[in-house]
Amino acid sequence: MSGFVTTAISGLLGQLRPASFRGIPFGVRGGGKALGRRIVTHRFPLRDTVTHEDMGRLERSFTVEAFLVGADLITRLKRLEAALETQGAGRLVHPHYGSLDVVVTAAKVAWSEARDLAQISITCEQYDPPAPQPAGQVNSGSLVDRLGLSSIAALVDEYSSLLTLDGLQDFVTSQLGAQLGGLGIGIGDIAAVYGFAQQVRSAVAGLLSWIDTGSDPGTSAAVVTEAIAALGVASVAGSTPDALLRVAAAGVPAPAIASDTPSKRAALSNAQALDMLVRGTAAAEAARSAAVVDFSSRDSALAYRDQVTAAIDDAADLAGAMGWDASWRGLMDLRAATVTHITRTAAPLPRVTSATPAETTSSLLLAYQIDGNTLVTLEDRAADIVRRNRVAHPGFLPGGAALEVLTDG
Template sequence: MATWRDRLQPASFRGVPFDVDADSIGVGRRTQTHEYVNRDEPYVEDLGRATREPGLTGFLVGDDCFEQADKLIEAFEAEGPGELVHPWLGRMKVSIVGKATFKRDRREGGVIRFDASYVEAGELKFPATTVNTSQQVGTAADSLATASKSNFATLLDKVNAARVSVAAYSQTASKLYTAVSNQFEPFASLFTDAADFASQVVNAPSYVVDELFSTLDAMTYSFSGTGSALSAITSVFSSLRDSGSASTAQGTDAAGLQSATVQVVQDALLVSAMRTIAAVTVPVVSDTSQSGPTDPVSVPAVGSQTGTSDVEYDEAGDVIVPIDTPVVDDVLAARDDANETIWDMGLDASYDRFQALTTARQAIVRHLNEIARSGVRIVTIEPVEPIAALVLAYQRYGDATRADEVVTRNRVSNPGFVPAGEIRVAER
């Protein structure tokens, strides 16, 4: 059984050793007592742990005690905090409080005694601001919805709907109906088919648009994984592009109605995609700045990279594997797709709609860039011969436990036989 003597450590300050006669330390809690009128008992507010203030009575002994004292004086007079090795509290980052007093007694030749008081030195920290890119996307989506409805009303004022036949609008209606059926099923259910949708748009376009945005506002967007969110976003942008692929309708009024409805449906699809993007959280990655390239906790598990919500913790309770860490390549591909598509939408937009689309595009790019920063990048390697996943993981990462990651990402049927050829693995 360890005794108190076993716990004692050689004392030093800034690497200069000394012996200790006695030591003390002030500890406790910082409190504020609140007393109230006509109330016998006060309320004591806890303000946190009190600053630790160790004190030491030490001595230097030996024929070179003067040289030892000179080094210790230099350490005491050095600027900034230093490391104190306390005999039983261990290593502490402290600053000297006031003056350390050195004493030499003629009757104690070869001995110099001193008293020193310290205070633990914390770090100077300032509040750091972080841009909420998710909220910016959501705000931009709301602004786009408002601008889109205003733009539609302006365009509709220039159209004489009485001159538009359902037949002239049918091809456009078919494209739009397919798009809203894929993304806004509750809205599409208001119509029996594309022909009914065309008839409703021609005869009551404002009603149809009001219902479209009402459905959009009633939809809920929850985060179930970056992988599924990126798939949903890709699907929305595919529907958005298809919705505008119909040939131009014949007749000025038919073409005007076509342009107005295509723009408003595309805007609604974009708003839906933006709300899905806004629901994607930016993963909080534990600090791995001190981790080497072979540190097994420096890259999340492959299951985490594909959308699972599992979290692993170390013994201290810190997150080892962040929630749903995205694959950088997938996020950047979605970002570029959105950037290009929205840019094309704005080429023939009115001023107000162009401004809303530009704000939306910039917000999406910022948010997806933040998500990508927390992701894992995938690279391709080519083993020259078949190799076991366990050996491949150890050779690349110095961590054989990541063999499952190699197997899962590449759908290897036999972990003991990863075929030669292109293999996708995490960069680090």
């Protein structure tokens, strides 16, 4: 009898083709599919004919006869049962049906531990996602961009109203020019670290040469905001918006100037106003960058949210202490909108976690083991593993080493 059973199982194995549900593999040797139209037949008294009303396409129902064979039958069966009872649609990969999202409506299990064989009859229906409905919703990214520009405009207005050079000694203008030049050097150094010095060269040149181009007080705000904006554009293109946060944190510290003469008091006031303008503008541009940058994970988005809000808080505190009321209000409105936007953006993104393959494997296989339910993005996930962990070859991830990976969990 045992020989007959062994022969029967061996014959069955030869007929099975690979399939999976929610990434749990099993074998199949066929299946069934129900399709057609939903027809309502209308019958009327004293009439020999009927009419038929078409109510739309019949739900596409599939019958899958799944088989599990092997010594670890119980463990694999429990994993498949858990997948079948998970709420919502799941990805079915079938040799005949292809790859599609389905909702399991029923399943029946028959197994024999002695024979290391389980048969699972699965009934499921193709998942049709609901059609998107129009909704009145604020474009949070557009709001952040608009409030960012408004806060920068308020900073420029209050800076310009305080800045004074006329009728003062020449060192006041020289001192402001030296600070603008120092800011230009700082922005150039930061851009060089991130690899986009060329993109900000023209704007940096405007800061460095301000004192040689007429030294018009009104143009100092323009060269500052243009340079920081150029750094923002370059950092967004390189997906490194934190470059702006370094400018916001550094600012332009005011030099030690005694305030015992009108010119020295003016020089000190100018230096403090410039520092406020730089910190506030850099924080606002960092918030605007959040509206357009593509975050790779929920963790990176939320981390950037916390960094930007901290920079805005610091700038707002300084504005409040200096009596820049319009700038303070603008920064506070920008902070609220930024928190809302980044939190909403982060919600659907994958999380960063770690995975340790037991043995050397490929990035594609590891990505499938982590989240085989999302085959559409499988190659992107595999490429992210290689890039995120700086792996030399995508086909050879080291076994036993913890790797940083993305997961939808």
